[in-house]
Amino acid sequence: MTGTRGAQRRLLAELRQELxxxxxxxxxxxxxxxxxxxxxxxxxxxLIRRIKTITSVAGAVAPGQIDMRLLLTGLYQRIHAELGVNVEVPEGLIQHARDYVAGGRLALGYSEGLLEEHRDRRIYFMRQDGLVFYRIANRGGALPGRFSCVDDARAVLEDLANE
Known part of the structure; x- marks a missing residue:
């Protein structure tokens, strides 16, 4: 009996690593x-089909083990919701992911780019004269407004959440 449980634990560990x-x-x-x-x-x-199959057997992978981009797009949460698996991504991890992605793009010298996708909207950034500007667009690329300068993307995200 003990050998069977050990084999099951090893198999589960391998499935989780595969996941x-x-x-x-x-x-x-x-x-x-x-x-x-x-x-x-x-x-x-x-890949999503395989993830769903293994998740239904092995359980969800912790959000800290997932690529930050998948957390920011909501794909990690959406896939689990489709399975009926409740996953919570700590707000601190989401903020860290936002900062990492934005900082990485700005550090690489990008002057403009996509910061984040949020539901049916996208948030773009542009760096000019040492300031960082943000704008919101729909997925089709239409830009309802101009770039606006704020201290960080949080204000843009809050406005987006309130729409």
Whole structure:
């Protein structure tokens, strides 16, 4: 009996490791997808199907083990919601992810780019004369407003949440 439980624990550990690797593969496929939205690409759909299958057996992977981009787009949460699995991503982790992504893009010298996707909106940033500006657009790229300068993206995100 003890040997069986040990074998089950080892199998579960291997499944969970495979799940972490699948999430990593999904992040890469999502990043390089040309589909709109990216998760509709064939590769992403196949990875999502495999993630759902293993998650139903092995349980959810902790959000701290997931690529930050998948947390910011809500894909991690959405996949689990479709399975009926409740996952909570701490707000501190989300804020860290936002800061990391924005800081990384700005540190690499990008003068403009996509900061985050949130439901049906996108948040873009632009750096000019040492200031960082943000703007909100819909997924189609239409820009309802101009860039506005704020201390951080939090104000833009709060405005977006209130729409």
């Amino acid at each position: 972490v690797e699948l999430w990593h593969d999904l992040a890469e496929a999502h990043l390089h997808s040309r589909s709109k939205p990216p998760e509709l690409s064939r590769e992403c759909r196949q």
